[in-house]
Amino acid sequence: MIGPDGVTENDVVGSSYSCLSSRDEMPSVGPGENATGKVALDIAAESGIPVFQPWFMYDGGWEWKF
DSSP states (O other): OBOTTSOBOSOSSGGGTTOSOTTTBOOOOOTTOOOOOBOOOOOSOSSSBOEEOOTTOSSOOEEOOO
């Protein structure tokens, strides 16, 4: 999570670890594949840019601005 001040939070998992059921979690996907799932973050900022790069992706990921 990159906050509106440009500072990256270190622990965005926090207390969100295992709060989603396994059927709601993001599945592993490969190049060119589509998937649907949810991501839960424990963040302090009310706006910013969440950056999602799963452990299995060395290049790439997703960013959203809110």
